[in-house]
Amino acid sequence: MSATEGAAFIELENVYVERAGVRVLDNVSLTLRAGDRLAVVGANGAGKTTLLRTITGLQKATSGTVRAFGRVRRTQEDFREVRIRAAYLFQDADDQLFCPTVLEDVAFGPLNMGLNEQAALEKANATLAFLGMEHLGERITRRLSGGEKRLVCLAGVLAMEPDVLLLDEPTNSLDAKHVEKLMTVLSSLDKSMIIVSHDRPILDRLATRAVRMKDCRLEPAVLHRHPHVHEHLHVHVGEDHA
Amino acid sequence: MVSQQIVNGLMLGSIYMLVAVAFTLAIGVLNFLNFSIPGLFMVGGMAAYGGVKLGLHWSLAFAGALALAALISLAVERLAYRPMQGGDPEAPLVSSLGFLVLLENLMLIRYGSDQQAFPPLLADMNLRIGDLVIGMAQLASLALSIALVVWLSWFLSATNSGRRIRTVAESGETAVLLGVNMSSLAPRLFVGSAMLAATAGILFAVNYQQVSPFMGEGVGFKGVAAMIVGGMGSIWGAVLGGLLIGMIEVLSISVIGANVVNITVYGLLLLILILRPQGLIGRPPSREKL
Numbered sequence: 001m002s003a004t005e006g007a008a009f010i011e012l013e014n015v016y017v018e019r020a021g022v023r024v025l026d027n028v029s030l031t032l033r034a035g036d037r038l039a040v041v042g043a044n045g046a047g048k049t050t051l052l053r054t055i056t057g058l059q060k061a062t063s064g065t066v067r068a069f070g071r072v073r074r075t076q077e078d079f080r081e082v083r084i085r086a087a088y089l090f091q092d093a094d095d096q097l098f099c100p101t102v103l104e105d106v107a108f109g110p111l112n113m114g115l116n117e118q119a120a121l122e123k124a125n126a127t128l129a130f131l132g133m134e135h136l137g138e139r140i141t142r143r144l145s146g147g148e149k150r151l152v153c154l155a156g157v158l159a160m161e162p163d164v165l166l167l168d169e170p171t172n173s174l175d176a177k178h179v180e181k182l183m184t185v186l187s188s189l190d191k192s193m194i195i196v197s198h199d200r201p202i203l204d205r206l207a208t209r210a211v212r213m214k215d216c217r218l219e220p221a222v223l224h225r226h227p228h229v230h231e232h233l234h235v236h237v238g239e240d241h242a
Numbered sequence: 243m244v245s246q247q248i249v250n251g252l253m254l255g256s257i258y259m260l261v262a263v264a265f266t267l268a269i270g271v272l273n274f275l276n277f278s279i280p281g282l283f284m285v286g287g288m289a290a291y292g293g294v295k296l297g298l299h300w301s302l303a304f305a306g307a308l309a310l311a312a313l314i315s316l317a318v319e320r321l322a323y324r325p326m327q328g329g330d331p332e333a334p335l336v337s338s339l340g341f342l343v344l345l346e347n348l349m350l351i352r353y354g355s356d357q358q359a360f361p362p363l364l365a366d367m368n369l370r371i372g373d374l375v376i377g378m379a380q381l382a383s384l385a386l387s388i389a390l391v392v393w394l395s396w397f398l399s400a401t402n403s404g405r406r407i408r409t410v411a412e413s414g415e416t417a418v419l420l421g422v423n424m425s426s427l428a429p430r431l432f433v434g435s436a437m438l439a440a441t442a443g444i445l446f447a448v449n450y451q452q453v454s455p456f457m458g459e460g461v462g463f464k465g466v467a468a469m470i471v472g473g474m475g476s477i478w479g480a481v482l483g484g485l486l487i488g489m490i491e492v493l494s495i496s497v498i499g500a501n502v503v504n505i506t507v508y509g510l511l512l513l514i515l516i517l518r519p520q521g522l523i524g525r526p527p528s529r530e531k532l
């Protein structure tokens with residue numbers, strides 16, 4: 001709780017979630033502060049995706065408190081701001097992309113935030129340029145490769161200038177080249193993140209701390225049992241300063 | 243005369259088409275089978291009748307009827323749709339059905355249950371092509387319905403609001419995650435489908451010169467049938483289904499007789515659905531839902 005840890009962006013307090021009468025999150029508490037990159041590991045069906053859905057209000061907490069960006073969030077209206085400031089990178093890129101061209105897809109979020117057409121397109125162009133993908137702007141989104149689509153999705157959420165990225169298995173089904181590109185981009189970003197992944201090396205490079213979901217509960221400080229992560233973390237920090 | 247029947251069938255079909263498109267907007271985008279739509283159709287016809295009877299110019303009476311339907315639809319959104327979000331999907335269906343019954347009974351109290359005669363507009367103006375007689379009101383209605391649907395289709399495919407609506411149709415969750423503001427979009431959609439339904443009600447009143455508190459029910463059923471036969475969630479499917487049902491209805495009345503018209507209409511629809519369960523336009527590929 002030292003001052004250097006920064007303000008809490010997201011705080012869950014004793015959150016319970018039930019889906020179809022079955023408990024999916026069991027007394028989950030979690031704090032994400034500015035600068036945190038929290039890894040969430042755990043077996044399939046442990047509740048990791050549900051955790052992200054609860055933070056964004058897609059899933060209603062049965063009880064407990066979801067606090068985000070300094071306010072308790074309950075209604076859909078409350079969560080609208082959360083979804084813009086804590087952007088969710090879709091697990092399946094095709095779920096996010098539906099515009100004819102890449103540029104339009106990336107401009108969609110900014111448009112919804114109230115930017116006019118001109119400003120939204122500029123924002124989209126700038127974001128694509130930042131990711132080194134300006135050449136893709138006029139391409140037909142549907143015809144991109146899986147890896148390119150994932151990066152376009154990332155551009156789409158980054159264009160909304162979120163404080164927090166919620167990444168659900170971001171490297172799933174990506175080829176090595178695009179994993180590398182995605183990792184380079186993510187580790188260069190000055191944003192808080194929650195990263196759900198099975199990919200140990202990825203977490204080693206990105207995460208600053210970790211939790212494990214097991215039987216619908218969160219277990220803290222799992223990274224301590226994996227000294228590897230610390231080694232890599234230091235390397236990663238070194239790169240950042242280089 | 244067959245060509246006259248075809249014109250009449252198109253006219254009736256264009257009314258079903260507007261109602262079917264109103265249903266399609268509600269179910270395709272919001273996943274809500276909105277049974278207040280037949281009520282809004284009726285409000286269009288009855289309120290226009292009430293306005294004209296009060297001595298208003300027809301244009302004012304029509305505008306008033308549309309405005310009333312829009313307000314009622316906003317109330318449906320607020321009271322039937324919004325509170326039920328995240329709950330049982332059947333709940334808003336039932337509460338919107340409640341609105342239909344409520345509207346019918348309010349009109350019943352005000353105007354009684356009889357058919358009321360709607361005064362003819364543009365009565366003496368007919369277009370004659372050979373033996374074919376097309377009333378100007380009929381022609382204007384047909385043109386207006388088609389223009390409305392073409393405009394709607396353009397709006398959905400070419401504007402930013404349309405893109406938002408298509409995203410919601412695709413996935414409500416995707417849309418809200420990308421910042422679409424559902425609490426402003428949903429009321430607009432309700433107003434949009436109310437406008438379509440009430441316009442259909444007004445056109446019905448003008449063309450068939452009769453209105454009643456229960457005029458929405460038969461049309462509502464045919465609108466839903468048109469939507470299903472056309473292919474759920476597709477606007478052009480609803481257009482095709484509506485025109486087809488209007489045509490079958492008019493032709494079967496003149497060929498077989500009015501007594502069996504519902505049997506022929508629904509029998510044929512059943513046959514179409516047996517042969518093509520996904521509807522005529524089919525379940526559209528998920529990327530081009532509307």
Ligand SMILES: Nc1ncnc2c1ncn2[C@@H]1O[C@H](COP(=O)(O)OP(=O)(O)O)[C@@H](O)[C@H]1O
Pocket residue numbers: 019020024042043044045046047048049050051213
């Ligand atoms: N739509 C749903 N309805 C009911 N239960 C669900 C639904 N989706 C997932 N679940 C259940 O919720 C639990 C957690 O799922 P999820 O959060 O997707 O896990 P993870 O992302 O860790 O694999 C699982 O037991 C799963 O079966």
Ligand SMILES: [Mg+2]
Pocket residue numbers: 048049050168
């Ligand atoms: Mg998951």
